Every structure is written in structure tokens, then in C-alpha cells.
Amino acid sequence: MTGRTLLDKIWDQHVVEDLGEGVQLLHVDRHLMHELSGHRGQLELRKRGIRMRDPGLTIGSMDHVVSTAPGAKGGNAAWADKMIDTFRTESRQAGVKVYDIGQDGQGIVHVVGPELGFTLPGVTLLCGDSHTCTHGALGALAWGIGTSELTHVLATQTIVQQKPKTMRARFDGQPARGVTAKDLILALIGKIGTAGGVGCAVEYAGEAIRGLDMEGRLTVCNLSIELGAKIGMIAPDGKTYDYLKGRRHAPAGALWDQALAHWQTLPSDAGARFDIEHSIDCSALAPQITWGTSPEDVIGVDGKVPGNKPEALAYMGLTAGQPIAGTRVERVFIGSCTNSRLPDLRAAAAIVRGRKAAKHVKAWVVPGSWRIKQDAEAEGLHQIFLAAGFEWREAGCSMCVGANGDLVEPLARCVSTSNRNFVGRQGPQARTHLASPEMAAAAAIAGEIVDVRQFLN
Amino acid sequence: MEKFTTLSAVAAPFLQKNVDTDFIIRVERCTGTPKEQLGNYAFEMARFLPGGAENPEFVFNQPRYRGARIMVCGEFFGTGSSREMAVWAIAGMGVRCLIAPSYGQIFFSNCFQNGVLPITLPAATVEALAREAAAPEAKPFTVDLERQTINGSVRFEIGARRKKMLLEGLDEIGLTLALEPKIAAFQAADRKRRPWIYPA
Numbered sequence: 001m002t003g004r005t006l007l008d009k010i011w012d013q014h015v016v017e018d019l020g021e022g023v024q025l026l027h028v029d030r031h032l033m034h035e036l037s038g039h040r041g042q043l044e045l046r047k048r049g050i051r052m053r054d055p056g057l058t059i060g061s062m063d064h065v066v067s068t069a070p071g072a073k074g075g076n077a078a079w080a081d082k083m084i085d086t087f088r089t090e091s092r093q094a095g096v097k098v099y100d101i102g103q104d105g106q107g108i109v110h111v112v113g114p115e116l117g118f119t120l121p122g123v124t125l126l127c128g129d130s131h132t133c134t135h136g137a138l139g140a141l142a143w144g145i146g147t148s149e150l151t152h153v154l155a156t157q158t159i160v161q162q163k164p165k166t167m168r169a170r171f172d173g174q175p176a177r178g179v180t181a182k183d184l185i186l187a188l189i190g191k192i193g194t195a196g197g198v199g200c201a202v203e204y205a206g207e208a209i210r211g212l213d214m215e216g217r218l219t220v221c222n223l224s225i226e227l228g229a230k231i232g233m234i235a236p237d238g239k240t241y242d243y244l245k246g247r248r249h250a251p252a253g254a255l256w257d258q259a260l261a262h263w264q265t266l267p268s269d270a271g272a273r274f275d276i277e278h279s280i281d282c283s284a285l286a287p288q289i290t291w292g293t294s295p296e297d298v299i300g301v302d303g304k305v306p307g308n309k310p311e312a313l314a315y316m317g318l319t320a321g322q323p324i325a326g327t328r329v330e331r332v333f334i335g336s337c338t339n340s341r342l343p344d345l346r347a348a349a350a351i352v353r354g355r356k357a358a359k360h361v362k363a364w365v366v367p368g369s370w371r372i373k374q375d376a377e378a379e380g381l382h383q384i385f386l387a388a389g390f391e392w393r394e395a396g397c398s399m400c401v402g403a404n405g406d407l408v409e410p411l412a413r414c415v416s417t418s419n420r421n422f423v424g425r426q427g428p429q430a431r432t433h434l435a436s437p438e439m440a441a442a443a444a445i446a447g448e449i450v451d452v453r454q455f456l457n
Numbered sequence: 458m459e460k461f462t463t464l465s466a467v468a469a470p471f472l473q474k475n476v477d478t479d480f481i482i483r484v485e486r487c488t489g490t491p492k493e494q495l496g497n498y499a500f501e502m503a504r505f506l507p508g509g510a511e512n513p514e515f516v517f518n519q520p521r522y523r524g525a526r527i528m529v530c531g532e533f534f535g536t537g538s539s540r541e542m543a544v545w546a547i548a549g550m551g552v553r554c555l556i557a558p559s560y561g562q563i564f565f566s567n568c569f570q571n572g573v574l575p576i577t578l579p580a581a582t583v584e585a586l587a588r589e590a591a592a593p594e595a596k597p598f599t600v601d602l603e604r605q606t607i608n609g610s611v612r613f614e615i616g617a618r619r620k621k622m623l624l625e626g627l628d629e630i631g632l633t634l635a636l637e638p639k640i641a642a643f644q645a646a647d648r649k650r651r652p653w654i655y656p657a
Contacts, residue, residue, distance in 0.1 A: 013650075016643040017636055023618050025636065027643055029654050036488065037539070048630070053640075056656035065488060079489045123654065130539040130563055144563050146541035148570035148629070156633045158640055162616070194475060195533040198559050228533065230562045251653035259653040294475050401538075403484045422477045422537060424502050 003269025005166050006235050007201045010141040010266065014124050016158055023162050028153050029123035030140070031057055032109045033096070035087040036064035036403060037128030041150035042090035054157045055095035059118055059249070060087065062101050063108045064403045068366050068393040073101055076405050099370075105248070107369025107395040110134040110337035114218060115369055117247025121236035121263040126153055131337050131419065133224040137217035138244070139236030139266055141201075144225065164231060167200040168274040171208035173283035178453040180347070181216035182339060182417070182436040184208060185223040186288040188280055190298035197229030200276065203268065204234050208282040214243040215341040222338045223419055226295040235267035287452050290421045290434040291324055292316060297421070301325055301439065301451045315423055316431050317411070325449050327433075331414035332363035332390075332444040333426075334437050336400035339417035340368030344437040345376050349384045351441035351455050357389040358447025364391045364406075366398040390444065402427055415443040459572045460626035461602055464554055466526035468598040469516050470587035476530065477537035478564060482546040484538075495542055496549020517550065527598050529587040530557035532580065535564025544571045554600050556607070558583050569619050572626065574602060576613045586611070 017025040033041075038060060045052060052058075065083055067076035075081040084101070091098045099105030105116055110131050113119040121139035126132060128150040135142035145153070153159060171184050189196070204220055212220065217234050224232025241260060244250045251259045286300030292312035299306070305313065307320025318327070334340070334348050345367065357363045365385050367373040373395055376382060382392045399406040400418035407427030408414045414432050417440050421432040433449065442452040486498045504515045511518045517525065528547070534557040535543060544567045547555075553573055558580040560568075568575040578586075586607065589595060598608055602624055605613050622629065633640075648655050 017639050019618055021617055023616060025633065025639075027640070027647065050630075050634075057654075083488065120653075122651075128539060130537065132539075144539040146539050146544070146563060146567035146570065148541060149566065152630050152633060155630050156637075156640060157644075158633055158636075160629060160633065194536060195559055198533065198562065225537075225563075228536065228562070255653040259651075262651065401484055403488060420477075420479070420537060422479045424483065425479050428502065 002273055003271035005268040005272045005274065006139065006203055006233055006266055007141065007166055010122055010124070011163055013122070019160065023160060025158050026124055026161050028126050028157050028159055029057065030118060030125040031153050032113050032118070032125065032127040032132070033058055033060040033091070034063050034109045034129065035084050037147060037150060039083055039087040039090060040147050041128065041154055042087070042094070044147065044151045045154050046090070050155045052094040052096070052154045057157060058096050059116070060091050060096055060098035061106050061109050061112050062087070063397045064401065066101055066394070066396040067404055068396040068398045068406060070391065070393055072394050080404060102370070104371055107372065108337045108340065108397055110222065111340060111368035111372070114138060114214070115247070115371060117244050117250030120244065120250065120259070121240060122266050126159060130225045130230070131222055133230060133232045134218050134222040134337055136224065136231060136233035137214065137221040138240050139233065139263065141231065141233065143230040164201045165199050165275040167197055167202045167229065167276040167278065169202055169204050170206035170277070170279040171204065171282050172206050172279055173208065173281050174211065175208055175282040175285055178287050178438060178456055179282070179285050180436040180438060181212050181219040183285055183288040184280065184282060185220045186290070186295065186298045186434065187285050188278065189223060189227050189295050190288070191280065192227065192278055194226060194294050194296045195228045197224065197227035200229045201231035201233060202227065202229045203274070204232065206279070209234060210237070213343060214239055215343045218341065219338055223295065226419055236263050287436060287439050289324055289439060289449060291318060293421055293423050295419070295421060295434060299324060301449065317413070325451055327449045328413065329361060329415050329443050329448055330412040331408050332361055332440050333366070333399045333414055333416040333418065334364065334440050335366030335368065335398050336418035337368065337397070338419045339437050340366060340372065342372050342375055344417065345372070345381050348437040348441040349381045351438055351452065352388045352390065352445065353384050355388055355445045357444045361444050361447050363389070363444035364393055364399065366393045367395050369395050399426055401425070408432070415440045415449065458626045458628055461553060461572055461574050461623040463599065463601045464526060465597050465599045467522060467524060468527035468529055468586070468590040469522040469525035470529045470590040471516050472529070472531040472584070472587050474531040475533050475536055478535055478540050478543035478561065479537055481535065481543040482540065487540050487542045492545050493549065495546040496551070499546035499550050524551060526551050527554045527556065527600065528552050529583060529590050530555055532558045534560050536561035539563040541567045541570070544568050544573055548573055556583055556586055569622065570629065572623065574600065574623060576600070576607070578611070578613055582611060
């Protein structure tokens with residue numbers, strides 16, 4: 001018998017019913033809700049007159065439409081407050097625990113799921129958000145769903161699903177200084193394209209992945225959907241267990257021991273075969289930055305803008321052949337479910353310390369959760385950013401998606417630690433360059449796209 | 458859900474690659490716009506000029522493609538965000554069938570939840586259909602789900618379960634609710650295997 005993959009093992013443990021032709025009904029162990037997609041599912045359930053089946057297996061947080069203005073305590077408009085209130089009320093009536101604005105536990109769902117120990121190895125975890133693939137970093141089988149499937153989960157605690165193909169992406173060698181988890185995954189997207197992972201669950205492996213902390217692994221898995229794969233995973237190991245132990249929703253005592261023994265059986269077997277294999281030599285990578293309107297439009301910061309997508313260049317206001325470094329920027333956004341965790345903020349602060357943002361740059365730091373904000377402040381990171389002229393804001397999705405009105409101005413150029421540089425993603429005519437927190441911090445100081453390695457000494 | 462059996466309608470060629478769901482429907486339309494009005498905002502960044510006038514070059518604004526109910530799309534249509542409003546917006550314009558080489562996976566699932574048929578065909582076949590749709594003498598396309606054909610000759614594949622759900626207009630939640638005893642049995646057994654999953 002050939003070896004089994006992490007995906008095979010978790011998948012098989014969740015089959016409630018075989019529906020034929022490879023389609024199966026799977027149990028959903030964990031469901032995360034946020035106000036924007038969550039409230040719509042709740043209202044649909046109410047309309048159908050169905051009761052939520054397992055409120056104890058769902059938690060909620062407020063992230064998409066909350067205001068991130070310093071000191072804010074709600075939405076930034078009346079409609080947002082109404083949505084937040086609907087979500088709060090419906091959740092209370094259903095018996096769902098919600099980590100509300102101003103509470104420990106509130107933040108971007110893909111940040112607080114792991115932070116609270118709600119995300120665990122071996123679970124199926126769904127959320128009405130495409131970046132749910134993030135949770136695979138802990139060895140969970142996690143993906144994003146639309147409103148109808150979300151309503152299905154609320155009603156039945158299951159999902160109908162066809163088993164995906166498997167892809168393994170190996171990251172070999174050790175990345176150089178200034179090359180981060182974000183650069184590894186952007187390099188893979190650049191290599192195989194945004195459709196490279198369609199129909200696949202991707203398992204990230206190799207020396208460089210093992211070397212990442214949990215936060216770095218979350219960054220890698222977060223961009224799986226930008227690879228076309230709605231599922232990304234990393235086998236759990238000692239780092240995963242150390243990260244989880246003692247967290248609020250993680251098992252404790254005898255249950256911890258029992259869970260740990262189970263989790264240790266999950267990693268792919270040595271002989272496991274994958275449908276597709278890719279590898280990246282990390283030792284050869286420069287810090288990455290996108291130049292176009294798809295995450296696959298990515299180059300090393302020491303590279304030149306290619307000429308193969310004239311429409312993207314026109315939108316971005318760039319010329320084929322120009323070096324990407326030296327391009328003037330007006331906005332910098334450090335945040336999002338990709339890069340807003342404490343090590344991200346520490347790394348950005350290390351670049352910013354003792355320096356000032358360029359006068360023409362408006363730079364924001366938006367911590368991923370209430371807890372990260374408190375912890376960062378306890379370390380004094382906020383003082384470093386504030387002294388450099390950055391804004392230090394409240395936790396939320398903010399300028400990654402702009403649902404709360406946090407937008408980049410038309411034609412303004414933004415170096416962003418988020419995950420999508422689509423046309424209009426950060427606002428009509430906004431020009432987004434995706435990069436690591438270190439690269440974003442360096443761009444804020446220099447006032448232009450710059451190789452962060454110049455700031456390391 | 459509205460049944461999908463056969464559809465004879467104008468097909469609009471729209472071969473742009475990597476059309477993302479942010480482009481199909483902007484996020485600010487996902488926050489409070491009623492579902493039935495989303496069609497007014499589908500593709501708004503391309504469909505309207507700054508100032509609000511229609512962009513005459515956008516395919517759906519050309520007189521021959523107004524009322525198109527089939528779209529022939531480029532590779533990786535519907536990539537990006539999970540927002541189901543992207544499907545609601547397209548359906549709101551009257552479109553019930555998409556033909557493309559590949560789709561964003563979450564968007565693809567969302568189509569079936571809303572009675573929209575996303576047909577996957579090789580890129581060369583899609584391009585040929587797009588040329589047909591763009592030809593001056595183009596005729597309406599006929600999509601026959603039962604026979605799995607376009608215009609009687611181009612065959613497409615679809616899973617049996619999804620086909621049945623579209624043909625009969627079945628609701629997935631209703632079907633799964635009927636499996637409740639199986640779900641309860643799974644949980645009862647699983648509680649013994651993995652007790653840490655369930656609240657005490």
C-alpha cells in the first residue's frame with residue numbers, strides 16, 4: 001500500500017456519507033464567522049426557519065467592516081454599525097460565542113482562529129472568506145465558502161465536497177536575510193501562476209518551511225488561494241504543538257495528550273505520492289514585489305518590470321523595462337490576514353526604528369487582532385511606528401479589502417503586505433504592490449520601492 | 458432554485474483572463490445592496506465610465522449582446538474572493554451559463570448553489586466558441602444540460618450529482634437535512650475518537 005498524504009488522512013476521518021462519483025459529505029469541526037459574510041448566512045437561515053445545528057462548533061469575530069481608526073469602537077458608517085449589530089444579535093440568539101470589538105479575541109478571523117487555539121491540526125475548518133486556507137498552516141483542512149455553503153454549515157455542520165488533487169511544493173535551501181515567508185510564497189505564485197494550483201490542495205514542505213515560525217507558515221498558507229488552490233497545508237510538528245499549548249480553545253490536560261497523540265499520526269507518510277510536485281530554491285531568492293494586477297506579476301526587488309502585460313502596466317503607471325526599485329509610493333499598508341501578526345510587526349519596526357517615513361508617504365500599521373495590538377504596545381512597537389510618523393490603528397481587515405472604507409486614493413501607489421493587487425482592490429484606480437512587512441516598512445522610509453536589504457546591517 | 462434544463466440565448470464573448478470576483482462586483486456593493494439589485498453593478502469598473510455613463514466598448518453594452526444569457530470567458534474566471542455576490546451579480550444580469558477553460562474554485566461552487574451552469578472546456582474549444590459568438594452572423598447558442606452539449610455538437614462534462622441538482626432545481630441544504638441521522642451517528646462515533654473536538 002502506498003503512503004497516505006496529510007490530506008488523505010484528514011479527509012477520510014471526516015466522511016459522513018459518500019454521495020457518489022468522489023463527492024462526499026464531510027463533517028465540519030470548526031466554523032469561523034465574521035460579520036460581513038456571517039450575518040448574511042444567519043439571515044438566510046432565519047428566513048428558512050432552520051435552527052443552527054451546532055453553535056458550540058462556531059465562533060465569531062468582527063473584522064471586515066469595523067473601523068480601524070485609532071480609538072474606534074464600531075463601524076465607520078451607519079450601515080456598518082447595523083451589520084455589526086445584526087451579527088451580534090443573531091449570534092447571541094443562536095448561542096455562538098463572538099469576540100466583539102474591544103475584547104481580547106477580536107480581530108481578523110484568520111488571525112484569531114489560530115491565536116485562540118480554535119484552529120487545530122486535523123480539523124476541518126470553514127469560513128465565509130477565501131483566505132480560510134490560512135489555517136492549513138496548523139495542519140488543518142481549511143477552505144473558504146460562499147453564503148449558500150455557509151448557510152449549509154449553519155444548518156447541518158457539514159459540507160458537500162469533491163476531494164481535490166494533491167500538490168506538494170517544496171521550499172529547499174535557506175532564504176537569505178531580508179527574504180521572508182511572504183517572499184517564498186510570492187516566488188512560487190510567480191513561478192507557477194495564479195491558476196497553477198486550481199483543483200489542488202497544496203502541501204508546503206521542505207527545509208525552509210520547517211524553519212519558519214507558525215506566523216510565517218500562516219503567511220505561506222494564506223496565499224494558497226492566490227495560487228488558485230483553495231486549500232494549503234503544512235504538516236504539524238513540534239512548533240505547531242508549542243504554539244497551541246495553553247491557548248484558550250485548545251484542549252488541555254488529558255484531552256491535550258489524547259489530541260497530541262492523534263496529531264502526530266497526521267503528517268504525510270514517507271512514500272506518499274502527490275499528483276503534482278513543484279520546488280523552489282530559496283537560497284537564490286531576492287525579496288519579492290508585485291508590479292502588475294495579479295499576484296503572479298511578481299519579480300525580485302532588484303529586477304525590471306516585464307512587458308508581457310501592457311494593460312496591467314497601463315493600470316499600474318509603469319513602463320516595461322524600468323527597474324521596480326525607485327518607483328515613488330504614496331501609501332504603505334502593514335496589516336491583513338497575510339502579515340499583521342506580532343513577528344510581522346516586530347520585523348517592520350526593526351526597519352523603522354530610529355528613522356522617519358518620507359514626508360509624502362501616508363503609512364499605516366493595522367494589527368491583526370486586539371491581542372496583537374496589546375502585546376505590540378507592551379513591547380513599545382507602537383512608539384517606534386508613531387515616532388516615525390506611521391498611524392497605529394485598531395485591529396481589522398482595513399485596507400486589504402476596503403470594505404470599511406479604508407481605501408487607497410485613485411492613482412496613488414501603495415506598498416501593501418496584503419494578498420491581492422487586483423484592479424480596484426484597494427480602491428478605484430488604486431495601484432497595489434504586494435510585499436513583505438520589511439519591504440513595506442522600507443518603502444515608507446525611502447518614499448519609494450527599495451530593496452530592504454539596504455536597511456539591514 | 459430555478460431549474461436548468463436547456464437554454465437558448467445570445468452568448469457574449471469575454472475572453473479576459475483571471476477575471477476576479479472583486480472585478481465582477483466591488484466590495485462596497487457586497488455590504489448592503491439587496492441581492493436582486495446586484496446585477497446593476499456587475500463589472501461596474503469596466504461597464505461604466507468615470508461619471509457613470511455606459512462604456513460603449515464593454516461587451517454587455519454592445520446592442521447585440523444586451524440580454525446575453527451565456528458568457529464565453531477567459532481562463533480562471535472568478536478567481537479571488539469567496540463573495541457569492543459575484544454569482545448573484547452575473548445572474549442578476551440574466552446570465553445562467555458560463556463557458557471557460559477554468560474557474561476560481563469557490564466561485565465555481567457558488568455557481569451551482571444559484572442555478573448557474575459553469576461549463577469547463579479546453580481553451581481551444583472556448584476560443585472557437587468565442588469566435589462564433591463574435592461573428593457578425595452569430596446565432597444564439599443552445600446549451601442542453603441533459604445531453605451535455607452546446608449547439609448540439611460540443612460535448613461537456615459535469616458531475617452526475619451537480620447535473621441532477623441543476624436539472625431538478627434541488628436545494629442542497631434540503632438534501633443534507635434529510636441525512637441528519639447519518640450526521641448524528643457520525644458525531645456520536647467521532648466524540649469517542651476525538652473528544653477534544655466537541656464542547657463538553
